[in-house]
Amino acid sequence: MKLDLSSRVAVVSGSTSGIGLGIAKGLATAGATVVIVGRKAEGVDSAIATLAAELPGAKLRGVVADLSTREGVDTLIAAEPTADVLVNNLGIFNDKDFFTVPDDEWMHFYNVNVLSGVRLSRHYAQTMMAQGWGRIIFVSSESGVAIPGDMINYGVTKSANLAVSHGLAKRLAGTGVTVNAILPGPTWTEGLKEMLADAAAQSGRTPREQADEFVRTSRPSSIIQRAADVDEVANLAVYLASPLSSATTGAALRVDGGVVDTLAM
Template identity: 55%
Template sequence: MKIDLSGKVALVTASTGGIGFAIAQGLAECGAEIVLNGRSEATLAHAQQKLNAAVPGVKIHSAIADLGSAQGVDTLLKGLPEIDILVNNAGIYGQKDFYDIDDALWEQYWQTNVMSGVRLSRALLPHMVEKGWGRVVFISSESARNIPADMVHYGVSKTAQLALARGLAKFVAGSGVTVNSVLPGPTLSDGFASMMEDEIKRTGKSLETLAKEFVMAQRPSSVIQRAASVEEVANMVVYVCSPLSSATSGAALRVDGGVVDDIV
């Protein structure tokens, strides 16, 4: 099986690190032209340098924008090349007692995690449909199916992404454009590494060991009994973005290590 994305242009939101960067790198390795997105010039410059080193010769565009508002999305859309692949990876998360989640925080999560994808899809789908080919992927989470009691607001936003992706898949049915969701579980991302930094210093344990302990304590239903790597998540996304996945649309594809305990 060979995935060839030569001639395709992919926008991966929030792609300066973690899962987003791994997806951008995976798509670039298959020949796609990449639009990197981040919120600061410094992080974008670092990501571009890193991607150039990993995939020599890749064509890269950089777009500074915070997608938590309509204005931020408008900023991103200005000057973009024609996009064939949209990966909606931008999102925020954090633990919070339900009683302490005020309306402003609900709105922040909704705007960033849901409306950014709504706005970008609304802007970029018409070209894909007109061309007869395109891929839209929402990076959701196993928390969309397995709502965390300590992150209800996050879980709700991720479930909304599943509904949005399914609805859009029906909306563009028969056009040659597919829309899917990918649901990572616990992942060895930059964010997790930062969260574990003090614990690594305190215990002397490796990040992988601490991640495994976290999975076994907090997600004991995991079948692989460890955290996934960002590359493992990216592999699924790259396939879904490829011509080889043309019969997959409207799907919620789990890369959760089996955390969600069902068979469909």
């Protein structure tokens, strides 16, 4: 099975680190011209340098934009007016008690995790429809299905990703543009490492050991009993971005290590 994206331009939001950077790497490996997007120039430059070193000859471009705002989305669109593949990966998370999260933090999560993808999809889907081909992918989470009690605001936004993705797939029926969501479980990224830093310091475990312990204790239904690696998540996104996924749309595809204990989804 050859995943060939050599004639395609892919925009990946939140792609300077973590899952977003992993997806960008996978798309570049498949031959796509990949647009790295981040809030800070140093982050964008660093990500491009990292990928260029790992993938000599990769076709990479960068845009600095804060996609949590309408103005930031406009900046990206002005720099990259069209795309064949859009990966709505940008997202933030934390573990806070419901009663300590104020309104402004709820709105910030919604702007970052939901509206960024809505705004980008609203623009790029139109040019995809005009050419009769396109791929839109929302990076949701298993937390959007099984909302954790200590990350309710995050889980709600990830549920919204699933709703937007499924509805937009219906809206684009018959156009040649597919829309899907992927649902990662806990994944070994710098974000997870930072979230668990205090626990690792107290336990004496390495950061990776603490991440795997977090999965076993906080997500005990996990079948793999560990945090996933970024590449394991990125592989699914690259397949969905490829021409080979043409009959998959309106789907929520799990790459959660079996955390969600159900026969469907």
